[in-house]
Amino acid sequence: MINKKNFWCIIPAGGTGTRLWPLSRADVPKFLLDLTGCGHSLLRSTWNRTSQLVSADRTLVVTGVKHAHSVAAQLPELSSENIIAEPAPKDSSTAIGLAAALILRRDRDAIIGSFAADHVIQNNLLFERAVANSITAATTGAIVTIGIRPTHPATGFGYIKIGAPRHDIAPYDVYDVASFIEKPSQERASKYLASGNTLWNAGMFIARADVLLEQMAQSQPLLVAHLQELAKDWDTPQGATTREALWHKLPQIAIDYSVAEPAAAAGKMVCVSAHFRWDDVGDFASIANILSSGRKDELAILGGKHSQVLSEQSSGIVVAQPDRLITVVGMEDVVIVDTPDALLVTNKTNAQNVKQLVHRIRDSRGSQLL
Structure with a gap:
């Protein structure tokens, strides 16, 4: 101290x-x-x-x-x-x-x-x-x-x-x-x-x-x-x-x-x-880099030991729920975030743009999903 x-x-x-x-x-x-x-x-x-x-x-x-x-x-x-x-x-x-x-x-x-x-x-x-x-x-x-x-x-x-x-x-x-x-x-x-x-x-x-x-x-x-x-x-x-x-x-x-x-x-x-x-963990690209220690050819998985993710020749990040199988084939720098009421699919290049999507959701659907 x-x-x-x-x-x-x-x-x-x-x-x-x-x-x-x-x-x-x-x-x-x-x-x-x-x-x-x-x-x-x-x-x-x-x-x-x-x-x-x-x-x-x-x-x-x-x-x-x-x-x-x-x-x-x-x-x-x-x-x-x-x-x-x-x-x-x-x-x-x-x-x-x-x-x-x-x-x-x-x-x-x-x-x-x-x-x-x-x-x-x-x-x-x-x-x-x-x-x-x-x-x-x-x-x-x-x-x-x-x-x-x-x-x-x-x-x-x-x-x-x-x-x-x-x-x-x-x-x-x-x-x-x-x-x-x-x-x-x-x-x-x-x-x-x-x-x-x-x-x-x-x-x-x-x-x-x-x-x-x-x-x-x-x-x-x-x-x-x-x-x-x-x-x-x-x-x-x-x-x-x-x-x-x-x-x-x-x-x-x-x-x-x-x-x-x-x-x-x-x-x-x-x-x-x-x-x-x-x-500063500002987006999902940041999380992917942290979890994979900067390796660009790796698919990072967040969701605990019970997550069900199978991948083939893919990189990026998957945030998974324990009760659903997610499969990823031939995707580079993909971002998949699976939650009980919403699914996000993007890539690391566009991860910063999720903020704009949230604004559109607020305008069209209100705050119940936010």
């Missing part, structure tokens, strides 16, 4: 994972699912990883009201006061900002680390090393993000362009952030990979809680004022009334825009370059 008495973990557990429909649904989103075949959910895997960094009493999980019970069931070590149930989703600025404001009321010197509930990380030792470097950087007043050394020209991730090394903070792996880059085309992603000065943006943030809120207040002063008011009343008899009065007034804005990009522009942000394997 990292020996930093003021370090706290925030685990944002939100979103519905629309690119993973029909497996991920509004009632059971991807962070509550086992998507790697390891026997427990992405949320539980995140908890197991962060519990090596900090104790349970200094970990907050931010989730929706409808998922709070499931979070509590999957994380029995977590006290109810550390499950922050949002009345309605308001994006990452609210989730992380509210948790920071709550933590600050408990510990005025808190350093917070935000780690998404639905990412896959391999090699926990390298993860802990990156976090330790990040905490060191955060003690200087910097806002820190963790970037991942890219292994291929991914188009589904954002990128971080790094600047000069910060040897004043650490002898290695810490750099100024020059800019953040949106998801690129294949051509640009290949150039980023070749350049050596761009990293995948893993969406992890480490900072003093007060520094993060001060930075957020520069672009979103009313949001921070509301978050501080909500935090003040959160666990009091007045809490429900305050939430009812203020929650609908909170803007929906990602922390990338309220904190990360403005901080980088002001020279207040640094990046720790990490070397662990990471994936």
